[in-house]
Amino acid sequence: MTGTVRGVLAVVGVLGAVGAFWAVGAIAGPAADAQGRPPGVPRGEVAIPLAGESDVATSNGPLRVLAPHGPFERGRAVVVMRSQGARTTVRLKVTGVGRTAAGRTFGAHLHTGPCVAGDGAAAGPHYNTDVINGRKPVRADHEREIWLDFTVSPSGAANASASVPFAPKPGDRSIVIHEHATDHHGTAGARLACLPLAWN
Ligand SMILES: [Cu+2]
Structure with a gap:
C-alpha cells in the first residue's frame, strides 16, 4: 500500500x-x-x-459517472482506507449529490476492478476476501466485503464507514455507488458512479 x-x-x-x-x-x-x-x-x-504496520490508501476527487442523469454527476468523494494487521477501517465521504437524492440510501462497495467513466462493468465484482483467498463456501456479507452504504443529507452530503477483519490486497480498484441500499445478498442494483482507489 x-x-x-x-x-x-x-x-x-x-x-x-x-x-x-x-x-x-x-x-x-x-x-x-x-x-x-x-x-x-x-x-x-x-x-x-506496535505489532504490525498501518497501511493507508486514499482517494479524493470527482465521482466518475457510470449511468447518465443520476444524482452523482456533480458528486465528489473522499475515501480513506487504513489497515493495521488484519483489521481494516474504511471511511467514505460524498458531497455534491443532487437534491433529488436527499434522504435516499445508496449502496457502495469496494470492487476489484478500476473505476472507468461510462463503463460500470470495468469495476468487476465486489472485493470478497473469500473469493480472493479461494475459501469456500464463499459468503457475501459486511465481514467479507467492504460495504459503505450511505444516506444523503438535505445538503447533498453523506458519510459511511466500515471495519472488516481482513486487509484487502493491492490493486487498481474502485468504490462503486449503486442505486439501492445493499440487501442481505450483497446486491444493490445498477452502478451509478465510482471513485478510483488504487494502491500497491
Ligand atoms: Cu458494489
Missing part, C-alpha cells in the same frame, strides 16, 4: 496514544537508549513499535 507508516506507542500512556503516529513517554534510564528512537523522539524517551 502507499503511504506506509509505522505506528509507535509509548511505554506510558498506551491507551491514550492509539491513533497517534508517534507518542512519547518520559522514561529515563538505560532502557530508553536501548530502544531505537524514531525520528522526533527525544533522547531519554522511549518508543516501542
